[in-house]
């Protein structure tokens with residue numbers, strides 16, 4: 282088999298794709314391949330253009346420019362941008378699921394799988410009532426459809442629920458049913474839009490198993506949009522990263538997870554996960570340099586998309602390598618807050634960095650396997666790194682490290698918009714805000730930078746403060762969802778009654 286046989290050809294070639302909505306460029310000159318039989322993930326921060334790419338591939342949108350070439354198993358070639366959506370499904374055999382589950386919730390699980398095969402059954406009936414009464418190939422097609430439905434019920438671990446209404450299934454099972462239903466159409470390419478959204482870790486594992494099974498046993502190629510990095514990194518062969526509608530990285534999970542441009546785009550994950558990714562990458566200095574807050578010149582005030590143009594910055598790695606990083610897609614940037622003074626690199630920071638000798642990059646291979654916690658000491662053990670000493674110093678004297686930020690807090694006050702900021706922690710000792718579920722180390726740092734150090738400050742937040750904090754942390758609705766105020770009130774009460782020494786205790 283040579284490189285030009287259909288089996289060796291990518292199943293999908295996206296070439297110079299652009300999609301404009303009026304003046305907004307949702308996708309700009311995007312090119313990437315989906316290789317046959319592989320799982321390709323499309324990731325990026327919210328609004329990066331992922332769903333728009335899906336909508337162009339599946340015919341929901343006609344792209345402004347560019348070509349989407351689909352090559353089937355038999356060598357049949359289609360230019361999807363020229364086809365109506367129903368033909369993309371029927372002829373090119375591209376199936377998709379949506380961000381929001383779209384099942385027939387009143388039908389049983391089995392019926393959902395049979396309905397998916399409606400076209401095939403109608404064809405077998407010859408589109409006549411006689412077909413339904415057994416004339417022609419209908420009975421055989423009906424039997425095959427039931428067999429196929431049973432097969433996918435089993436694969437999706439739904440056999441026990443076959444007769445239950447689809448709407449009664451738990452969320453994770455509904456997601457698997459959607460995929461099983463799509464698979465009943467025997468697609469060559471399966472496009473999944475955030476299949477792990479809302480799943481718990483156990484359900485995510487079940488989803489991974491189902492997708493791996495599809496890859497191993499059906500020959501269906503998978504293109505998925507996903508924010509859940511455990512799914513993306515766990516099952517993808519190939520990852521394409523978008524930011525502001527442009528491709529910023531394209532490679533294996535290992536290549537992408539260590540790409541500073543991807544780290545800058547925060548892998549489309551929440552702040553706590555960013556920290557984990559950076560620790561895994563082993564280059565803590567990158568986050569320090571990227572954590573400079575929103576860019577006022579190129580940020581969301583100018584545009585929610587790439588109209589603002591790429592924002593470049595040069596990041597110096599621990600090993601002395603200088604890498605130009607395109608920034609600006611961070612959720613905080615899009616939140617529309619002005620750049621807080623606290624976020625501006627303090628004068629001492631570059632000096633401290635300059636003093637740091639080059640550090641060895643950890644070997645890429647085993648690092649991916651290394652648990653986050655285990656990789657921490659490795660980072661700290663890097664040759665001659667000044668960081669650990671600095672960290673030790675800050676651990677020993679937290680009050681002296683926070684005031685540096687605190688001094689900057691008043692300047693950032695107006696931008697922050699949180700009413701009860703403090704210039705410094707009371708008594709020089711901040712509460713351990715990480716005790717509030719949903720506040721990780723990165724968010725604690727950000728809150729401190731905004732003059733929030735104590736549980737009672739969070740407990741006293743009003744609606745406007747929550748909105749301001751969410752804009753800064755880029756947590757739409759999360760503070761209310763996780764009841765930070767309630768948690769903080771309880772923690773404040775506990776802290777008030779506990780001896781002073783316990784206030785800063787970790788979880």
Ligand SMILES: Nc1ncnc2c1ncn2[C@@H]1O[C@H](COP(=O)(O)OP(=O)(O)OP(=O)(O)O)[C@@H](O)[C@H]1O
Pocket residue numbers: 302305306307325326327328329330331332333334585586
């Ligand atoms: N029909 C539309 N009309 C106008 N603008 C649109 C339309 N569809 C998408 N956009 C814009 O295009 C940009 C990309 O949106 P898209 O939904 O593709 O991003 P995404 O990466 O899928 O985001 P998310 O992860 O939040 O789903 C956004 O700025 C969005 O507002």
